[in-house]
Amino acid sequence: MADFLIRNNEHWMDRLTQAEVQERIAKDPSFEESYKTRYQRGDVIEIGKDGHWADTQHGGGKFLIIRVPFLPFEQAKTYMQEWKGVHRRRYRMWFENISEEEMQKKQVAPYVYQLNAIDELLLYGQDKVDEI
Amino acid sequence: MATVTRYVDTDVSGGAGDGTSWADAYSSLNAWESAEQTNLVSDGDSHIVYCRASSGTADTTNIVLDGWTTSVTNTITIEAADSDKASTSFNTSKYRLSSTAASGRTFEIKDDNVFINNIQFIHAGTTGSTDRSIEINLYRSNVNIDGCFIKGGYQGVYCNSNNDARIINITNCIVINTYQSGYDQLGGNSAGVKIYNNTAFNCNTSSTANRGGFRIADVNIGALKNNLSMSCNNDFSDWGDNIGDYNISSDTTAYGSNSLTSRTATASASPGVGDWVIFTNITGGSEDFSLQNNAENDAQGAGVGPSSDANVPTTDIDGNSRTGTTCDVGAYEYTSSGTDISCSTGAVSVTGKTANISAGTDISCSAGAVVATGVTVNISAGTDIPCTTGAVSIAGLSANISAGHTIACSTGSIAVTGLTATIGTGATIECSTGTVAVSGISANISAGTTIGCSARLVAVSGISANISAGTTISCSSGTIAATGLPAVISAGKYIPCTAGVVSVVGQSATISAGTDITCSTGTVEITGLPATISGAVTTITCTTDNISVSGLSCIINTTVTPSDRIYTIPAESRIYTIQAENRVYAVSAENRVYTIPAENRTYTIT
Numbered sequence: 001m002a003d004f005l006i007r008n009n010e011h012w013m014d015r016l017t018q019a020e021v022q023e024r025i026a027k028d029p030s031f032e033e034s035y036k037t038r039y040q041r042g043d044v045i046e047i048g049k050d051g052h053w054a055d056t057q058h059g060g061g062k063f064l065i066i067r068v069p070f071l072p073f074e075q076a077k078t079y080m081q082e083w084k085g086v087h088r089r090r091y092r093m094w095f096e097n098i099s100e101e102e103m104q105k106k107q108v109a110p111y112v113y114q115l116n117a118i119d120e121l122l123l124y125g126q127d128k129v130d131e132i
Numbered sequence: 133m134a135t136v137t138r139y140v141d142t143d144v145s146g147g148a149g150d151g152t153s154w155a156d157a158y159s160s161l162n163a164w165e166s167a168e169q170t171n172l173v174s175d176g177d178s179h180i181v182y183c184r185a186s187s188g189t190a191d192t193t194n195i196v197l198d199g200w201t202t203s204v205t206n207t208i209t210i211e212a213a214d215s216d217k218a219s220t221s222f223n224t225s226k227y228r229l230s231s232t233a234a235s236g237r238t239f240e241i242k243d244d245n246v247f248i249n250n251i252q253f254i255h256a257g258t259t260g261s262t263d264r265s266i267e268i269n270l271y272r273s274n275v276n277i278d279g280c281f282i283k284g285g286y287q288g289v290y291c292n293s294n295n296d297a298r299i300i301n302i303t304n305c306i307v308i309n310t311y312q313s314g315y316d317q318l319g320g321n322s323a324g325v326k327i328y329n330n331t332a333f334n335c336n337t338s339s340t341a342n343r344g345g346f347r348i349a350d351v352n353i354g355a356l357k358n359n360l361s362m363s364c365n366n367d368f369s370d371w372g373d374n375i376g377d378y379n380i381s382s383d384t385t386a387y388g389s390n391s392l393t394s395r396t397a398t399a400s401a402s403p404g405v406g407d408w409v410i411f412t413n414i415t416g417g418s419e420d421f422s423l424q425n426n427a428e429n430d431a432q433g434a435g436v437g438p439s440s441d442a443n444v445p446t447t448d449i450d451g452n453s454r455t456g457t458t459c460d461v462g463a464y465e466y467t468s469s470g471t472d473i474s475c476s477t478g479a480v481s482v483t484g485k486t487a488n489i490s491a492g493t494d495i496s497c498s499a500g501a502v503v504a505t506g507v508t509v510n511i512s513a514g515t516d517i518p519c520t521t522g523a524v525s526i527a528g529l530s531a532n533i534s535a536g537h538t539i540a541c542s543t544g545s546i547a548v549t550g551l552t553a554t555i556g557t558g559a560t561i562e563c564s565t566g567t568v569a570v571s572g573i574s575a576n577i578s579a580g581t582t583i584g585c586s587a588r589l590v591a592v593s594g595i596s597a598n599i600s601a602g603t604t605i606s607c608s609s610g611t612i613a614a615t616g617l618p619a620v621i622s623a624g625k626y627i628p629c630t631a632g633v634v635s636v637v638g639q640s641a642t643i644s645a646g647t648d649i650t651c652s653t654g655t656v657e658i659t660g661l662p663a664t665i666s667g668a669v670t671t672i673t674c675t676t677d678n679i680s681v682s683g684l685s686c687i688i689n690t691t692v693t694p695s696d697r698i699y700t701i702p703a704e705s706r707i708y709t710i711q712a713e714n715r716v717y718a719v720s721a722e723n724r725v726y727t728i729p730a731e732n733r734t735y736t737i738t
Binding site for chain 1: 144145146147148149150151158159160162163166167169170171193196198199236242269270271
């Protein structure tokens with residue numbers, strides 16, 4: 001009963017070296033938070049009701065559309081929580097722990113996946129902060 | 133430097149979801165922001181995103197604008213589509229950012245060089261202290277909010293000012309029904325914070341002390357002028373610093389020698405003598421904060437105009453023009469239809485995505501120029517534009533002069549240019565010594581149009597150039613040219629051309645039935661593939677010069693009086709029919725056969 005729109009590409013700030021990051025922070029201290037809270041691959045961008053996004057609306061691969069038909073929309077909205085000063089979102093898909101084979105099993109269209117259980121999203125929360 | 137354009141439509145169905153067109157629009161502004169964040173400076177771009185709700189669905193995801201790199205020349209603009217622009221009434225069929233109670237900030241701005249134009253916001257929150265529609269983050273600069281309508285929430289626009297130099301412009305906005313301040317934490321020890329021509333109504337419903345319609349946080353605000361705060365609990369709250377001028381309040385808090393206080397908001401067209409601000413509608417849920425035109429309306433003309441203060445925005449929330457030394461206070465500038473614009477030596481310019489000169493407007497321009505430019509340019513019925521020595525130019529993707537216009541140009545030029553350039557039924561264009569040009573991919577002069585051109589050129593050119601039925605084009609000594617693919621002069625035309633040239637040129641050049649072309653000393657030319665003069669009643673009279681019809685297929689299918697016929701037929705195409713009594717034979721001697729009656733025969737006998 002809910003669809004997730006997941007960011008699927010890297011952020012331009014990911015290409016900055018640490019020296020470049022520090023240089024920018026020196027010029028503008030607010031950049032530090034902007035850098036920490038930049039969108040990253042796997043971040044939950046938005047939650048929609050079942051079928052909110054058509055199979056084609058993945059933005060040319062900028063997004064993944066994850067269909068979770070068993071999850072009520074109101075419950076799914078909790079995965080949109082912000083994480084002020086730490087990350088843009090508290091929850092993201094943990095691609096690092098999802099094998100390509102597993103992903104392919106759940107694929108229903110290019111950049112579109114359907115899951116049967118919430119654990120399959122491998123959304124991390126606060127307990128995985130050390131692994132971020 | 134390029135401008136990257138993207139689209140958001142909350143009701144988009146299918147498509148690619150990459151924002152590159154309306155068909156492929158992002159489904160929310162948040163999706164746009166997450167997908168498009170970039171370093172605009174290194175990209176060399178500016179970015180603009182247009183927002184609409186083609187079926188009225190609200191955009192319900194809060195947005196944090198952060199993660200971009202911008203500059204004063206590499207900016208981000210978020211703007212409602214023309215159909216969805218905020219106006220003086222909140223409209224739930226238009227695009228709006230909508231937040232639920234306790235959901236926090238609807239739109240948090242954490243980047244510099246941002247423009248937010250004509251967006252509606254609605255927030256259901258009341259007691260949640262971060263339930264704000266717009267929050268400008270600390271230290272952000274060159275943030276410009278114009279023409280937005282904000283309804284509800286804890287605060288409307290929160291500027292987060294502090295003691296640093298920053299540029300914040302808030303203009304032409306309307307904020308209503310907020311729990312605390314409508315416009316909060318304004319200031320910041322910077323002459324760059326400018327708050328002009330905004331409206332606040334029924335703000336600070338909680339009656340919190342030191343809050344109000346406008347809450348000024350620092351004495352060193354740049355300017356607070358032409359703002360209208362009515363029916364708020366504490367209209368202007370400034371900690372006693374006495375900020376601002378040319379403002380109006382319903383209480384006594386509007387400071388400045390040109391400000392007005394203790395005004396009463398009403399929607400009555402006849403409130404009687406008193407201190408009134410007369411809106412169109414102030415009924416809860418149906419508010420319309422446009423101003424009524426009324427001698428008792430103290431908001432009219434009470435503000436400082438752009439001629440006296442360059443910071444005054446030259447258009448209001450609806451795009452109505454503000455000019456001169458005075459203007460109306462608040463987000464709306466009353467503009468009547470039928471405005472007369474006189475311009476002796478300067479220019480009258482109407483420019484915009486939609487540039488309209490409404491019905492009944494007269495624009496007289498003695499020596500200057502009248503220019504109307506835009507994606508859609510309309511000069512409506514009944515407008516007269518006399519231009520003695522200057523130029524009248526109407527240009528745009530769709531440029532229209534509607535029925536019933538008179539455009540008189542003594543020595544200048546009249547140009548109507550566009551992808552669609554149309555002069556409607558009944559328009560009169562008189563040009564004594566100048567040029568009348570109608571050009572475009574589709575250039576049309578509709579039925580009943582009169583174009584008088586004494587000494588110069590009337591040109592209709594384009595991929596489709598049409599002069600419709602009933603048009604009179606008189607050209608004393610100039611040229612009338614219709615050029616295009618096709619070029620058509622339809623039935624019923626009358627083109628008297630005394631000394632000039634009538635030229636119809638194109639892949640298909642047609643003068644239809646019933647057209648009269650009179651050319652005393654000039655040339656009538658019809659050239660094309662094919663070139664056709666149709667109809668039994670088409671008359672082409674050319675007294676002392678040529679009629680030329682040339683092309684792959686040349687057809688003259690009309691009646692021309694015998695004395696006027698001039699034919700040029702190649703020898704190999706000539707067919708002669710000579711009656712017997714007119715025949716003259718030349719027979720060589722060896723072929724002659726003589727028959728002589730007997731009585732005339734003379735025999736020589738040897």
